[in-house]
Amino acid sequence: MFCVGGNMRVGVIGCGYWGSKHVRLLSSLPSVDLVVAVDEQLDRVTELHRQYPGLLPVATIDEALDFVDAAIIATPPRTHAPIAAKLLEAGKHVLVEKPFATTTEEADHLITLADERGLVLMAGHTFEYNTAVHYLRGLVQSGDLGRIYYIDTARLNLGLYQPDVNVVWDLAPHDISILNYVLDSEPTMVSAWGAKHAGSDFEDVAYIRLEYGHVGTAAQVHVSWLDPCKVRRVTVVGSQRMAVYNDLSANEAIRIYDKGVQRPAEPVGNAPISYRHGDISMPHINLTEPLGMEDAHFIDCITKGTPCLTDGRTGRAVVKVLEAAAESLATGRPVYLSTQIPAPAMHPIIVDRESTTTTAT
């Protein structure tokens, strides 16, 4: 690995809507010496060069190879794995945007390439770098909500139709990564329904049911590019309390509802169900830009040789669920996944409940 003055030179492959955000954030990181912006649409990188004069703009990956130690891939989903393989084979550390790959076979190939070469391979699961999601995980893992009955997620909008994948591959990676992270587990069953409207070749609305058999709960994921309201919500319903994470609310990202329903321990005749309507609390959460945390973590993992929170295996776990959802959409049948209990996370995020700051161990 070659680093100028110990610092990193990082390429961003694909500088459209999302890649240009990586360019902005990398340009502000003191540990990054040089950002190389790569896009086959040259006007995109020349425009970025105007905004960030220190940046090197090029049109192809081949032109960038000699100038980078690491790269972030933000091209359309079906190009992720081939581009990542090319970069890993050239000895570069790689962060791949979601979805990490479009098959588990591709994901396995990338993991093998990185392992053989001792390179960092990271999945761009941005929500796992979001302090509100860290807080939600803390609520679930500490048992504060009681037994988790179910989780419901909704990611809806009049969304941008993608040219190469359906709404499941575009939006559900976020929800699956949040669910796996918050529950510290992986689904054992996936069942999906979806439909195509608006002349789309791909499903633009879908509902996915996930059973998390290892932790005795289930989740429902609703994703849509065809909904009148923008919604980014995760609802966790527990036996003691309930929590709602609303990604669109800056001040009240997490609301905890002291609400519940209880049956008498020993029902006598028509003894009524009792409803509890308690307080609603909104913990203060220091929101930082998750993508900035993600990019800084990627650079840290390379320079310090520490493991990634969202490594290639985490990326593969999400791809496995997406692949199962695609199979279920095609066959109309549920897909049962390996029942092997996943290994605990290598360095879980610990939530300091007093100050709501988070640290990775």
Ligand SMILES: NC(=O)c1ccc[n+]([C@@H]2O[C@H](COP(=O)([O-])OP(=O)(O)OC[C@H]3O[C@@H](n4cnc5c(N)ncnc54)[C@H](O)[C@@H]3O)[C@@H](O)[C@H]2O)c1
């Ligand atoms: N983590 C998140 O929250 C998040 C949010 C949005 C998008 N994304 C992901 O980022 C990726 C890009 O999405 P987008 O909305 O920015 O798309 P986009 O269409 O705006 O940008 C993609 C860019 O890649 C370029 N490109 C394609 N093939 C290339 C190649 N071989 N070499 C160089 N450049 C190439 C295109 O010219 C284009 O400029 C997608 O995988 C998407 O899922 C992630």
